[in-house]
Amino acid sequence: MPLWTDIRRSPVAAHVVPLAVFMLIGALQPLVGVENLQLPWWRHAPEHWIYPLQTLVxxxxxxAFRSHYQLAPWRRLGWAVGLGALGIVWWCGPALLYENFATSGTKVPEWMEWLGLAERKDGFDPSLFAGHGAAYAVVVLMRFIRMVVVVPLIEEIFWRGFLMRYVQADGDDFRKVPFGRHDWRTFGIVTGCFMAAHAPVDWVGALGFGALMYWLTVKFRSLAACVVMHAVANLLLGLYVMWTRQWGFW
Structure with missing residues (x-):
C-alpha cells in the first residue's frame, strides 16, 4: 500500500492523523444516536461503542507512527503531576460551585454557564451496564484507557508536539523549531484552538488548563511532562466523575 507507506513516513501525518481520526470517529455520535430508550443500547447510547472504537483506532x-515521536527528556514529572491536579481543580471547580448553589436552592443565572457553572449530569453514563458484571468493568476500564492513555498522547503530540511548533515555523519544517520555544502569538493560537475543541461550557476550564500546559511546555521543554500532566488531570477527572456522577464531564 504505497499511500499508507507515504503517510507513515510523514512527520506531519504522524502528529495530526491520530487526533483527526479520533475526532472524525467521535463525530459519528450525533449521526447514529437516537434518543429512544426502547431501542438497543448501541442505538440510544452509541458512545458506548464509539469511544472504544476511538481508543482502539x-x-x-x-x-504505527511511534518512530516519529520524541517524548524525552523525562524530567520535572513532579511538576507535571502537580499542575495536572491544579488544572483539573480549576476545570471542575465551577461545576462543584453550581452543585452547592443547587443544593441551597440558589438560582444560577444562565450566563454563568459560560463560566462553567452548569449541571453536568448528561454524558457517558457507565451505569447503563450496572449489574452486568464483567460488561460494566470493561466499559469503565475502556473509558479510563481512552482518557488517561490515548487522549493525553494524541492531544499533546498534536497541540504541543506539532501545532505549537508549526505556528512558529512559518511554512518551514516544524521539526526545526525547538520544542517549547515561547511566542505569545503561538500561545494565543494554540490555547484558543484548544478551547474551541471543547464545548462552550468548558472554555474557561480549557483556558486555564491550556495556560498551565503552555507554561509547563516552555519552562521544562519536555513532551513527556506534558503527556503526564494531561494524563494525571484526566485520571483525577475520571475519578471525580465516578464519585459525583457528573457524567457530562467526560
Missing amino acids: AGGLLL
Missing part, C-alpha cells in the same frame, strides 16, 4: 495509529 487512535491507539493503533500511535503505534
